[in-house]
Structure formats: structure tokens, C-alpha cells
Amino acid sequence: MKRSRLLTRLWEFQNKFGFISDNAISEIAQKLRVSKIEIEGVISFYHFFHRQPTGKYIIYLNNSIISEHKGFELVKTAFEKETGCTFGKYCDNTLFSLFETSCIGLSDQEPAALINFHPFTNLNPEKVKSIVQKLKIGVSLETLQNNPTSKIQYIPSGNKTIFFRDYFLGNSIKKILKYSPEELLSTLFKTNLEGHGGAFFSTGLKWKYCKESNSTKKYIICNADEGEPGTFKDKSLLNNVPELVIEGMIIASYITGASKGIIYLRAEYTYLFKKIKNAIQKFKNKGYLGNEILGMKDFKFNIKIQLGAGAYVCGAETALIESLEGKRGEPRIRKYFPTEYGYFGNSTVVNNVETFAKAARIIELGTDFFSNIGTQKSKGTKLISISGDVAKPGIYEIEWGTTIKELLHLSQATAPYYLQISGPSGECINEMEFDRKICKEDLICGGSIMVFNRYRSILQIIENFMKFFNEESCGSCTPCRAGNQILYEKIKKIKKGICTSKDLEEIKEWGKIVSLTSRCGLGQTSTKTFSMAIDKFKDYFNLKVKTCTDNCSIEFDMEEAVYDYDSIIKTTQF
Template identity: 70%
Template sequence: MNRTGLLNKLWEFQNKFGYISENAIAQIAQKLNVSKIEIEGVVSFYHFFHRRPTGKYIIYLNNSIISEFKGFQQIKAAFEKETGCTFGCYDENPLFSLFETSCIGLSDQEPAALINFFPFTNLTAEKVKTIIQQLKNGNSLRFISSNPTSKIQYLPPEDKTIFYRKYEMGITLKKLKNHTPDEILNLISAANLEGRGGAFFPTAKKWKSSKDSVSTKKYIICNADEGEPGTFKDKSLLNNLSGLVIEGMIIAAYISGATTGFIYLRAEYLHLLEKIENTLREFQVNNLLGNDILGIPKFNFNIQIQIGAGAYVCGEESALIESLEGKRGEARIKKYFPTEYGYLGYSTIVNNVETFAMAARIIELGTHFISTIGTKESKGTKVLSICGDVAKPGIYEIEWGMTMKEILHLCQATSPHFIQISGPSGICINETEFDRKICKEDLICGGSIMVFNNFRSITKILENYTAFFKEESCGVCTPCRAGNQILHEKIKKIKKGICTIEDLAEIKEWGKIIKLTSRCGLGQFSANTLVMALDKFEGYFNQKIIKTNENLNVEFDMEAAVYNYDSLIKDTQPPNP
């Protein structure tokens, strides 16, 4: 057994037995010739691997902020009532186990849950009752689950639409036959394509680095671990245009000389697996994958799918590579770029779903077409996932340069007040900034916009964010691990009305520490929104602070303090006649 197959082996045990036992860990450790502790470390890192027996149906209910505002608590109570189980507890129920999880890519259809990774959306208490009864009756999950397709709410005029135009398999790849790898790379460079996962690193520069590498093996990885709460645009591209994404990977392989590719698909998107596998088979049948692709001598490239196991940090490229290698998904120290030292020590290109799709369209449509769309620094279009307090949540392909005011009008936002750009690790904006433009020159956006109206509690939003980062920190960096815990406690003080101006100052100070000293970008930007909100919503927080520092470090809970005494007195009293 190869270490790189560890995640798949763990999934085998998890799916077959409902958990990963001591015996399973011992077997794997022996085959890999590593300690049991090392295997346990990998198992414990991922949310979807369990060390204790679970029921036949494992239910994961999304607890992100959109879900909270759409009825999370009522749905949670309904699941507990109908199953007789408690969330987070390993009950001895042979049928059901209940767990909360962070964003599952269904923020436009909340409240939502996964049952054995089949999606169930727009849940109500009545729906939950029906679902649980159907499962008790032995109905198949495949037939009772929801269709999780996100609605495409807006496209630019036809002459400016790039992503969601008609797709014909192989039309882009056929152009490779008449161009050298250098010529194709120059087209990507001329279009100024930058990574669409949030870092916006120049794609041509990354691909050239791998092309020029003397590495004896090269790899292409599509990062489909879209874990940022409120984001689901990559899911839509994989669902509607998986072939386009695959063609982008093949183009990257043609340029760099890579022979093997991976699609690292988050477990929350398992419902897309069959569709992607079918697309890969079509490509192989049509000689678009395999050996001598399209008759081009020695152009050999194959793609396999790796299922993640639930870890937000694996969205960071080096953490993703560690996970692919069968390790804990912890970010590497930034000594080398992946194109220098990546998967198994070889040159590796890692890009996200949208980047590969855009690369394919650039080759298909030409750089002149792309250059006529967008702004000076941001060419083409951007795919956005929009959710929250809007009448039309879903997918929007916009031309770079569109203002927030125009976007809010398109999605029919109701009383927009607090807008979250690029997920919790991104930035927030207030009502004075609605004339800002989505583009590199002004308001850069990785792909998610969450809209909150003026009836929503900003404290609750930020509490949800900090709880998310506290839970998702991989724990390697002390500032991220401890800092987010401290920030969460500060938010709780704001919520309880015992926050001082010194607390707000400490939040900003901890935000700086986390940003400067965390190893990966996910940690570095975890406090971004919280720190930014203190300034952009200063009036709100001024109303939350109190003017004294005395006796505020510890909150005294009178009810908890006298609970045992009251219970004892109650038990000693004779019953009422």
C-alpha cells in the first residue's frame, strides 16, 4: 500500500463500517510501516472520519451564518426530535447520527444538510419529518435527495459571456495541434489570466515556472476544495461545465509537460462525483485524455479524482498537496513554490476550478475577444455566488467593473447593510461603498458575496465567523490557533454587553499578530473581517461598549451559581398536595 492512497483507504473503512476502528488503524499502520499514532493523527485531522461507531445515516447540518439566519436552530431541533438523537453525540442509535458542519456549498438553498453526502436543501421542520420517516421506511437516499443545482441568475450580453456560453467538448483542445506549448503559454499570458481562487497569482507565470522546471515528473492539480462559507461558484462550474475545467487542466499539462492530474474534490461535493467521472470517460473515449492525445506524439495525460475528507485548510495549495500525499492537511513552510517542490517533491501546478475553465475559454475565444471585456487590469468576466438577504440567490457571471450597487439591484437585495466579499476571510463593506467596482483596481473578489440587511446582528455574523476559524484552524501556528480562540471570546464579551474600548483595541492587535505570523493565507486573513468591521461599523460597536473596566473580566452568572442549591432544596421539599 502506498501512503498516497491513505485517504482512499480510510474512506473505505469509514463507508463500510461507519467509523475507523483501532483494528483498522493497526492494519493500515502495519501496511505502511508507520506508527499507529501517525495514522490516528491523520484520521483526527479530518471532520468526516469518525473514531466511534455511527448510525446507518450520518446527517451533517450546515451551521454557517446564512444557515443560521435561514432557520438553522429550528431545523436542528427538528432533526433531534425526529431521530431521537443529539447533535455531536455518538448515540447507540443504529439508524442515525447527527453532526454540525461548516459550509457545504449550498448557501443559496439554506437551510441545507448532507445525509451520507446526499444533499437536502431548503429544509423545513415538516420536510425533516418526511425525510426521516422515508429513511425509516427504507427509501433510497438517491431518490429522495434534492437537486442541488444552483440557479444561474444573470449572464452578460451574449457577446460578453465567457463561462456560461455553449460548450462543445474538445473544441479548445483541437487548437493545440497547431500551436506549440510556448505559443499557448503566450496566449494565457496575453490575456492576463490570474488565479481565481482568491490569491490572483499570474497563471502564466506559474505555468511557465513548471514548464521550465527540470523535474522528472510533473503534476496538475485542480483545487475543487471550495470551503469558504458562502461560496458555491466552483460547484456550479463543475456541475454545468466540468468538461471545460478538464480542458483547462489538459492545456496546463500541454504547456508544462505534466503526465498526471488530480481533481481534489471536497467530500461535500460527492454528489458531483459520478458526473465528473462520466465526463472523464468521455474524454478518454474521444482521445482527449490518455496517450498521444489528439494524435500529438508523446502528449500523454490522465486525470484521477481524490475525495477530500473535510478540512477547510486544504483549500490552501500546499495543505492540499500534503493531503494528497496521505498526510494531515497542514500548510507547508513557504520555502518553495509547488512548481519547484510540490506533490511528492515534483513540480506541481495547483489552480482552482474557475482558473482552469477560464484558461480553456481563452484558447477557444482568443485573447482579442477577452481583451474587449472588463477593465484595464481585470480582463473578462467573473463568476460570483450570491446569497443571503436577496430575492434571487445563485450564480452571476458579471463583467469585471460592475458596481456593487448594480449587483445588489440584480440580485434584488433587501435593505443591504453589511456585505461580505470573498467569504469570512475576505472583506466587508458598508452602505457608503456600494459605488465601488468589482475589479482588481478597486474591490477584488474571489467569488462570494453574502448580503445581510440592517435587521441582522453584526455581532452574530462575526461570532459565527470567529467560531468557524477557531474550529478550522489546523493548529500548527500558535497565533492562529490561540488567536482565533481569543477573538471568539472577545466577540462573546461584545454579545454579553461587557466589552470595553480596550477589548476592541486588543481585537485589532490580535488581528495584526495573526496576519503577520500565521503560516498560510487562510490563517493570515482569518481576522480580516472582524478587524475591518470595527472601523466600517464604528457606530454600531460604540453602542456595544461600556465605559468602565472594573470587574468585567469575569461574568458572574447568578442562575448557574445557585442552580445546585435550588435543585437540592427542591428535591427536599414535599410534593404539593
């Protein structure tokens, strides 16, 4: 169990010295009884740990597609000009270090960056100049940082709003006194509560499995590692009503018998750490956390927060558990569910932020309240993060069953053409599908919609997504590691104008192979959008093929592309 402190120890050194030195590794290895080489392996896995000295201010600029569209390149150039540093390179500058990073949960306020994990939003070259100049003369980050709060809009009328309606601490917890764990489980089943992180597995079933487990220790883990590009709804819940999420965890503890809870908070949301910690303290003060909760002798539950360190794949529940155990966040081979073999082998419930918040509201408001909201299979409301080519980006609480068209209207989309549903690992839709309803019966959505207008390059969108997956693949299985790289090379080929229709077919074939043979959700979904886009935007891709056929330099470029392609296969260990 000592090893579970590894990430926290590494953060202590990273924060104090700006990097993790050989001496730091030796010290940690001795104290936690972990080999130095293993610690090296862990450090190299996470984006935010550095083995070389960095400047006093580490700047992480988001390179998501939304950021690209809103001026990423200009902002990047401005940072380099003002600081004298180069992105991605360790230099002698003792004041600044620059790195690109994937989505930081601020897609409604792009371009955005984190400076020592303080948020800076709506950046432009002038703003960058001013920030850097002020930092140089010692103005504090606290004074300069921006408010990361997203605008929240409610679509359900009147009393139907669930997540951001009036909240009173302990409202749902007090209710559990009246019911047995079995009765509460039955309430969850009646409302069809499912995981709102994207997998939509029955929450009631998950909690039931944990309740019935013989495990001597049980854990409730809140997955606050919201890394899917374009998604920032969980950030809004943690920012506005962290108490609601905690209440959901306490209810889960009551039902399952778990006595320990962990909130795994992505490092990109470090600025929410204090807020969540204060919320936990409020529950302790009220006697809703600790021993003998609500006067019940056997009801004890405590929650701690663990910071991640920058790894998209840790959003996968078994990778997250590995990370909490102080290891590289590599997903486990699916042999057991975490409720059977989870955190250090104990029965563990892992649910996402929104799921816990919704569970708390279900217990508070009862099944009748939910029966008329949403659709037959999707009850209640859903939080959607909307970004891209819309005049009103932000969080929308929608009733399940709302159409895409309604959302586009409300968010004031401008010439929408290509929509990405549920982030890069989700699916894309075209204009013909705007009447579709967001719900389980039609178009399921994990929590984000990125809107792109007809003037955007679809290839640029796909290229950004594939680059993201290549960077975030943990590399432990070949189909994901090599397959995504091969597809990325195909994009280069299309860009060079040497793509043939055979390539488009191959892209889809490779997509199937990667999806069917990868170990975890990342590989299983990473190629979906590319293949779908080829089918749903046929005219666009056919034009790319046609351009190629007319290209007189095709023979030379073809050879080059074939060489690239071969070199990947040669360097990949199958």
C-alpha cells in the same frame, strides 16, 4: 507513493462500517507501511472520519451564518426530535448520527444538510420530519435527495458570456494543435489570467515555472476544495460543465509537460464524483486523455479524482498537496512554490476549478475576444456566488468592473447593509461602498458575496466567522491557534455587555499580530473582517461600548472575562 492512497482507504472503511476501527487502522498501516499513530493523526485531522460507530445515516447540518439566518436552530431541533439523537454526540442509535459542519456549498438553498453526502436543501421542521420518517421506513436517499443545482444568471450581454456559453467537447484542445506551448502561454499572459481561487497569482507565470522545471515528474492539480463559506461557484462549474475544467487541465499538461492530473474534490461535493468521472471517460473515449493525445507521441496525460475528507485549510495549496500525499492537511512552511517542490517533491501546478475553465475558454476564443471585456487589469468575466438577504440567490457571471450596486439590484437585495466579500477571510463593506467596482483596480472578489440587511446583528455574523476559523485552524502555529481564540473570547465579552473601547483597540492589535505571524492564508486573513467591521461600522460598535459603560454588573463580569482570557494564555504553548 503508497501513502497517497491513505485517504481513499480510510474512506472505504468509513463508508463500509460507519467508522474506522482499530483493526482497520492496523490493516491499513500494514498495507501502506505507515505507522498506526500517524494514521490516528490523519483521522483526527479530518471532520468526516469517525473513530466511534455512527448510525446508518450520518447527517451533517450546515452551521454557516446564512444557515443561521434562514432557520438553522429550528432545523437542528427538528432533527434531534425526530431522530432522538443529539448533535455532536455518538449515541447508541444505529440508524442516525448528527453532526454540524461548516459551509457545504449550498448557501443559496439554506438551511441545507448532507445525509451520507446526499444534498438536502431548503430545510424546515416539516421537511425534516418527513425525511426522517421516510428514512426510517427504508425509502432510499437517492429518491429523497434534492437537486443541488444553483440558479445561474448572466450579466454580460449577448456574446460576452464565458463560462456557460455553448460548449462542445474538445473545442479548446483541438486548438492546441496549431500552437506551441510558448504561444499558448503568451495568450494566457495577454489576457492577464490569474488564479480565480482568491490569491490571483498569474496563471501564465505559474505554468511557465512548471514548464521550465527540471522535475522528472510533473503534476497538474485542480483544487476543487471550495470551502470558503458562501462560495458555490466551482460547484456550479463542476455540476454544469466539468468538461471545461478538464480541458483546462489538459491544456496545462500540454504547456508544462505534466503527465498526471488530480482533481481534489471536497467531500461535501461527493455527489459530483460520478459526473466528473463520466466526463473524464468522455475525454478518454475521444483520445484526449491517455497516451499519444491528438496523435502526439510525447503528449500523455491522465486524471484521477481524490476525495477530501472535510478540512477548510486544505483549500490552501500546500495543505492540499499534503492531504493528497496521505497526511494531515497542514500547510507547509513557505520555502518553495509547488512548481519547485510540490506533490512528493515534484513540480506541481495547483489551480482552482474556475481558473482551468477560464484557461480553456481563453484558448478556444482567443485574446481578441477578451480584450474588450472587463477592465484593464481584470479581463473577462467572474463567477460570483450570491447569498443571504436577496430574493434571487445563485451564481452570477459578471463582467469585471460591475458595481456592487448593480449586483444588489439584480439579485434583488432587501435593505442591504453589511456585505461580506470573498467569504469570512475576505472583507466587509458598508452602504457607502456600494458604488465600488468588482475588479483588481478596486474591490477584488474571490467568488462570493453574502448580503446582510440592516436588521441582522453584525456581532452574530462576526461570531459565526470567528467560530468557524477557530474550528478550522489546523493548530500548528501559535498566533492562529491562540489569537483566533482570544478574539472569539472578545466577542463573548461584547455580548456580555462589558466591552470597553480598549477592547476594540486590542481586537485590532491582535488582528495584526495574527495576520502578520501566521503561517498560511487562514491565519493571515481570519482576523481581517473583525478589525474592518469595527472601523466600517463604527456606530454599531460604539454603541456596544457605550452599553457596556452603563452596565451596572460590569465589575463582576469583567473579572469573569479576565479569567477566561487568562486561561487561554495559560493553556497555550507559546
